[in-house]
Amino acid sequence: MGEVSICVADADKIKFIAQADRSLAEVLSILYLYLPNANYSEGLGMVSYKQNQRLATVFSTGKISMTYVKDKQEAERLVEELRGLINRAITYHIIHGSPDPKLIDVKRKLSVKTVYDNLPRTNCKECGEDNCYAFAIRLTNGDQSLDSCKPLLSTSNIGKATLLRNTMQPIRI
Numbered sequence: 001m002g003e004v005s006i007c008v009a010d011a012d013k014i015k016f017i018a019q020a021d022r023s024l025a026e027v028l029s030i031l032y033l034y035l036p037n038a039n040y041s042e043g044l045g046m047v048s049y050k051q052n053q054r055l056a057t058v059f060s061t062g063k064i065s066m067t068y069v070k071d072k073q074e075a076e077r078l079v080e081e082l083r084g085l086i087n088r089a090i091t092y093h094i095i096h097g098s099p100d101p102k103l104i105d106v107k108r109k110l111s112v113k114t115v116y117d118n119l120p121r122t123n124c125k126e127c128g129e130d131n132c133y134a135f136a137i138r139l140t141n142g143d144q145s146l147d148s149c150k151p152l153l154s155t156s157n158i159g160k161a162t163l164l165r166n167t168m169q170p171i172r173i
């Protein structure tokens, strides 16, 4: 188990830090390409992503931090899930090696406008947002999931859905 401290931005939540027993440098790009809403900094050696309002950051050194976590039990559950994810990324690396850097470039360049251009643009609000542009912003920020846009699943939108999915999640682990 790791260290627990209080979140600076929300005193009702905890910050949890754990340490893997190995370097995670080779799996960062794999996690980035698998997690649709992840951010990746090669310079800082870290990948971060949001999961149900929790923010997880994985460092190349093996350090793992989670903020906005409810309590220690939730932290333990989240770490266990992350352990499974990291093990799958390690297996992916053993089988396939490092992913093509072009996939990272394409994902990084995905703009709000490109997302918006590939949404149904009916402003139906089924996703819970006021309009498609708001959804595009929140999706790009990692605060929404592509699955929340149900109209995108219709056969007439399959090409757009595939393009967005393949850009945001080009590998499966």
Ligand code: SF4
Pocket (backbone or CB within 6 Å): 119, 120, 121, 122, 123, 124, 125, 126, 127, 128, 129, 130, 131, 132, 135, 136, 148, 149, 150, 151, 152
């Ligand atoms: S559900 Fe899809 S089509 Fe409807 S407002 Fe949200 S993003 Fe636009």
